[in-house]
Amino acid sequence: MGWRQPIIGVTTTVIPRKDGFFGQMARRASELGARLVLFHPNEIKFDQGIGYGYEWTGLAAKVWRKSEVPLPDVIYENVFVHLVMQGMVRSLRHAARVRGIPVFNPLIAGKAAMTPWIADCTSCGVQVPVTRRILRVQTLDEMLRRFGVIYVKPSGGYGGRGVYRLRAQQDKIFIQCDRFYERGPLRLTVTRPEFARFAQRHFLRIPHIAQERIPLIKYHGGQIDFRVVIQRNRNGVWELVGIVPKIAAPDGVVTNLVAGGSRMRLAQLQTLLRAEGMEIDAHALERVAMNIGRLLMKRYPKLGILGYDLGIDERGQVWFIELNPKPARRLLFPEMQRRAGELAVDFALYLAEPKAL
Structure with missing residues (x-):
């Protein structure tokens, strides 16, 4: 089999209309004797040995052109984090692993x-803040007694969404969050029984951690x-x-x-x-x-x-x-x-x- 240019596959759900970041990557690949192809995760047909993706034409046209190409030699997994968490690239990673195609970045621990x-x-x-998994409301009570102010974060969160600052004030808890789901900022003072109910609803349904304030x-x-x-x-x-x-x-x-x-x-x-x-x-x-x-x-x-x-x-x-x-x-x-x-x-x-x- 003769030599062919290495193909770098980039998985993404957004195919750009203009140059931008992926265009810069495509030019770099060309300089190094490689091809860069953008793929939707579902458009790499591992069982058929081909993929349907988009290549940067450059020059005067400056557009992304759809084409059929062999399987990539390496895959840069670039799908949005929230879609990855929903499992969009799970089958792609498995199929690539079976065929010995390296994929980066790998999934890492939360x-x-x-x-x-x-x-x-x-x-x-580096100094690391005291961190505990939240398995029960008592974990939060213990951290608040020890530090007075703590932060609570979803273990797999991103973008500051659902990150809380909790401050103990005698028999009350002051709750602050800049991105409270999609409702914007939250500023709330509650009693300890009310806080226990709040924590049950928002911190115990999915994995969260509590950290001392830095x-x-x-x-x-x-x-x-x-x-x-x-x-x-x-x-x-x-x-x-x-x-x-x-x-x-x-x-x-x-x-x-x-x-x-x-x-x-x-x-x-x-x-x-x-x-x-x-x-x-x-x-x-x-x-x-x-x-x-x-x-x-x-x-x-x-x-x-x-x-x-x-x-x-x-x-x-x-x-x-x-x-x-x-x-x-x-x-x-x-x-x-x-x-x-x-x-x-x-x-x-x-x-x-x-x-x-």
């Missing part, structure tokens, strides 16, 4: 399992955390894509943009905080991200993209908040998005090589 792994990493250089630095009354994105390159080595500070609204619960937060250039925030006598050690953030990436790579060899939310307290200590194997690209600044696309192609070709795994 917050409840991930946090203790990182807490046990003595070389990672003493994050603030700017204009909004707590700050940092999205740190790293990706693996053509040699399988982690590289920093970018660090993006996120700032919550004053007294906000989360920093997510969709929940009222805002972003800022790192250099700009460093200048503003320096005027207030605070320093941001960007190298410490990068170092922690790389250390955790190397740790997780041992468990998940096909892991190629990680987006962390890390915090810094007033002592300069770096805290782990959470990580996401599918960090939102829209949070990144343009030059970071370009680099993210290049590295996604580079790592795909690394995986496609027989020596990779």
Whole structure:
């Protein structure tokens, strides 16, 4: 059989009309002698050995053209998180595994399992908040007695949806949530019996975790955390894509943009905080991200993209908040998005090589 260009398959439910991120990826693939094809997850026909996807025509046409192609050599699974959680790509992952086609990013453990792994990493250089699975209402009572203020999160959540801050006030509990389902923000003060009923309804039906509050630095009354994105390159080595500070609204619960937060250039925030006598050690953030990436790579060899939310307290200590194997690209600044696309192609070709795994 003669040589053919490697095919990088990208699974997505949204086929773009214009250039954008996927167009940048397609050009990078072409530069490296490969083809990039966008597939809906249902359009890769493993049993037939073909797929129906879209290729970037480039040049003057600048459109995505549908075509029939052989099965891809590697798949970048890029379906929205909520659709993945509904099982959309389960059969695709299984079929690819049976045929030896590498798929990244892999599914990884949720917050409840991930946090203790990182807490046990003595070389990672990061502080991890006390975290407990919520198996009963008494868990919340115990955490509130110990810390006074705690955060509650769905173990498989995203976008700041359903993240609560709970504050104990004598015989009352103050409940705050910036994205309370699709109803917007929630601010509620309840008695302890009312809280028990609230917790039964909202925290015990699906897996949730409770965490101590992290003493994050603030700017204009909004707590700050940092999205740190790293990706693996053509040699399988982690590289920093970018660090993006996120700032919550004053007294906000989360920093997510969709929940009222805002972003800022790192250099700009460093200048503003320096005027207030605070320093941001960007190298410490990068170092922690790389250390955790190397740790997780041992468990998940096909892991190629990680987006962390890390915090810094007033002592300069770096805290782990959470990580996401599918960090939102829209949070990144343009030059970071370009680099993210290049590295996604580079790592795909690394995986496609027989020596990779």
